[in-house]
Amino acid sequence: MDTKSKSDEKKLFKFSKILSPFILIFPLILLLLLYGFISSLHRTYNTIQNTTSSLDDMTRQLSSIEDGNDNLSISYDLWIKEFATNTNIDIYKNFNDLSLLSQKSQSELNDLSKKFSSNNEDFLYNNLVKYIIIDKSSKTFITNDFENISSISQNINSYSIENGNLFNYIHSMAQWYYITYDSRTSPTAKYSTYSIMNANNYVEAYWLPKEYKLTDESKPILSKLLDDTSNNIKKSISVNESFLNSKKDSLRFLIIVAVILGLLFIANIFIIYKIGIRNLINNLKSSYIFRSFKAIKLSFQKRSTLFKLTLFIISMCANFSIILILYIGYGYRYIPSPLALLSLIVILFNFISVIPDFIKFCKYLDLIIKGADKITSGNLDYMIEEKGDKKLLSLAENINKINKGFKVSIEEQIKNEKMKSELVANVSHDLKTPLTSIINYTDILLRDxxxxxxxxxxxxxxxxxxxxxxTLIEDLFEVSKINSGKVDLNKTNVDIVELLNQSIAEYSDTEIYSSKNLTFLLKSFEPIIEMNLDGNRMSRVFENLINNTLKYSLKDSRVFVEIEPSKNGIKIFFKNTSSIHLDFDKEEIFERFSRGDKSRNSNIEGNGLGLAIAKSIVELHGGIMYIDFDGDLFKAIIELHY
Structure with a gap:
């Protein structure tokens, strides 16, 4: 038994691996179908209820007519529908949708009211239907209650107010009546599609007088009207009963189908529970359908723009055709057919996959075009967002790379042109100054x-x-050699602490050292720090930094030289208080012939090559050199790695 259960379970999992897409999608299809049938059930049930209610009304109306046909009695519903409504429509038509009430004087309206009569062939409604219609704004009215016109005129203000004296007046002399203080609820609005403008501006009252008596002339016509109405009601009852029976049959069928769909849905959920949702999702991801769908989307992204446009047009035409077919063939049916369901799935696929992808494609294409326009107009800082369709993504990346390269090229070109100009000016200045002095003093020596x-x-x-x-010429040759890459380093184990002490000692007896009264303070985390360096070259670095410190330090100040450990080596700090304002660019100070003293004051000797040479030598050793300052505190920092 256990072996058989295991075998059945294996078969079930094998079966689920093949059909996992259908097992997961089928409940959604069932829910859609179930929703459609339940909606149809609801509509059908409401239709049955409304039809039953209409049949009850028609049956009561027919019974009222037939019960009182001997004495030609008229029911309230019949009076409202056949007489009051027709009188109401005739009034609207003859009084220009009641606009004449505000255009005519009351005496003119009285004359028009007396001339107007509502009728059906030879039967006059005037005695059956009495009316008063009041314009609230102009306080004018029309009526066929001619005996009480003066009384109406006197009480027109109170009659215009809702639930005012008009109700008491009508109630006192009417068998039946209908009063509305807004023409949107008039008999015409209730039983026809006729409507008027500014309906809330009118008060309308219709009533059947208590003393109304049929005349010998009107009895045959009224009898005929009642017979015609009775026959029309019987025909309507017959049609509605047939319609009601067909709807009841449809309701029974819909209930059966809905129950079957519900049972199928429960069975499908049970299968999902037994297999496991995670297993089904994993199977779905490895299924042929899922891989095919993914491959289609990937293929769509790689296709040409013309192909995407063609596919989009075809899908839209297909959607339009399917919707048109559904409207013509199934637009008025409540029961979805297999063809309609298949068509809806095709439309759903297009709206989920093809159309959104094409819209994203078009939007991203517009974004790239706008970005390219901005870049070509000179905004080189603009970067096109890199996302979306692979073809367009590659295009956006290439445009950004071109823009970035173009921007760097322009910046480098501008920088180089600036450097060339400054280099020529600085070299000219630094060569011309000593050369001019040599020429002048030579001329003086030639005198007798x-x-x-x-x-x-x-x-x-x-x-x-x-x-x-x-010295200037030698420095120029040194820079040229370093930049050309022709410098060979002679590396040995060098004690950095000792090398720094020697470099400081060499400058301790110089004129500038003693004249400025500077004090050098060396601090190291270890007494001996050996590194594999070119001692002569590194000594040149320290000499240049010390020389720079001597030139620009404030008199009677201290210079701090500190060695600290770093992650992969050491950091060497040269800190001094500057005698000049530090307002230069931290990167440009390393350029050749660049000095902190922008005016190149002759009182401070130097050619602007010291820091550039020092930085180049440090970089030849695989290290980095940079400067920083805080207020007047100048810091040159060297990082060397073991």
């Missing part, structure tokens, strides 16, 4: 009247200027 003491002084100046010019 110069003393030996002055000759010695001028020769010392010439020597100093020549050395400055030599």
């Amino acid at each position: 009247d110069i003393t030996e003491e002055k000759q010695t002084e001028y020769l010392n100046i010439l020597n100093k200027k020549s050395l400055k010019l030599k």
Whole structure:
């Protein structure tokens, strides 16, 4: 028994793996069908109730006519429907939808009322239907109650008020009456489609007088009217009874189908419970249908724009054709057919898959076009959003890459042009200054009247200027070699702490060191820190930084040189209080011939190559160098890695 149960369970899971899409989708289809049948049930039931109510009304009306036909009695419903409504319509037509009440004087309205009579062939309604219609705004009225016109005129204000004296007046002399203070509830509005403008501006009252008596002339005509009405009611009863019987048959059929659908839905839910929703979803993802649908969507994204447009047009035509067929063939039926259901599934597929994808495609295409327009108009900071259809995504990415490359190229070009201009100006200035001094002092030495003491002084100046010019040229060659990549590093184990101490000591006896009265303070986390470096090159870095510190430090201040550990190496800080305002760009200061002293004041010697050379040497060692400042505190930071 257990073996058989396991075998059945395996078969069930194998079966579910193949049919998992249908097992999951079928309850939704059943729910849609069940909803459709229940809606039809509800409509059919309401139709049966309304038809039954109409039949009861017609039966009562027919009974009222037949019971009183000997003495030609008229029921209230018949009076309202046949006489009051027809009189109401005739009044609207003859008094221009009651607009004459505000256009004519009361005396003119009285004359028009006396001339007007409502009738059906030879039968006058005037005695059967008395009426008063009042215009609330102009306080004018029309009536066929001619004996009481003066009384109506005197009480017109109170008659215009809802539940005022008009009700008491009509009630006192009417068998039946109908009063409305808004023409939207008049007999005409109740029993026909006729309507008027500004209906809330009118008070209407209709009544059958208590003293009404049939005349010998009117009896045959009224009798004929009652007979015609009776026959019409009998025909309506017959038609409605046939209709009611057919609806009851439909209701029974709908109940049976709804019960069957409900049982199928419960059975399907039970199958899902036994198999497990997670297993079904996993099976669905690995099913051929799901993979096919996914492949179709992927294929749609990879297709050309023309193909997508063609498919969209075909799907829209198919949707329109299916909807037209459904409207013509099934528009007036409550029972959905298999063809209608299949058609609805096709429409649903189009609206879920094809149409949304095409709309997204079009919207994204518009976004790319607008983005391209913005970029071509000069907004190089604009980036097109990268999302959606794969073809368009690739296009957007390529446009952004071109834009980014173009922007970088322009920025680099502008930067290079600026650097070239500044380089020429700076080199010219830094070469011209010592060269001019050399030329001037040489001219002076060539004079015959110069003393030996002055000759010695001028020769010392010439020597100093020549050395400055030599240093500048050597620095230029150094920068050129580093940038060309022709520098070979001779690396050995170097003690960074000792190298820094030596570099500081070399400058301790210089004129600028003593004149500024600076104090260097070296602080290290270890007394000896060995690293594999080119000692000579790194010594040049420290000398350039110390030289830069000496030139720009405030007099009588301290310079802090600190070594701290970092994640993969060390950090070396050179900190000094600047004697000039620090308002330069932190990146541009490393450019060749760039100085913190923008005016290139001759009082502060330098060619602007020191920091550029130092940064290049540090980068040759695989490290980084950057600067920072806080107020007047200048910091040069070197990071070296083991």
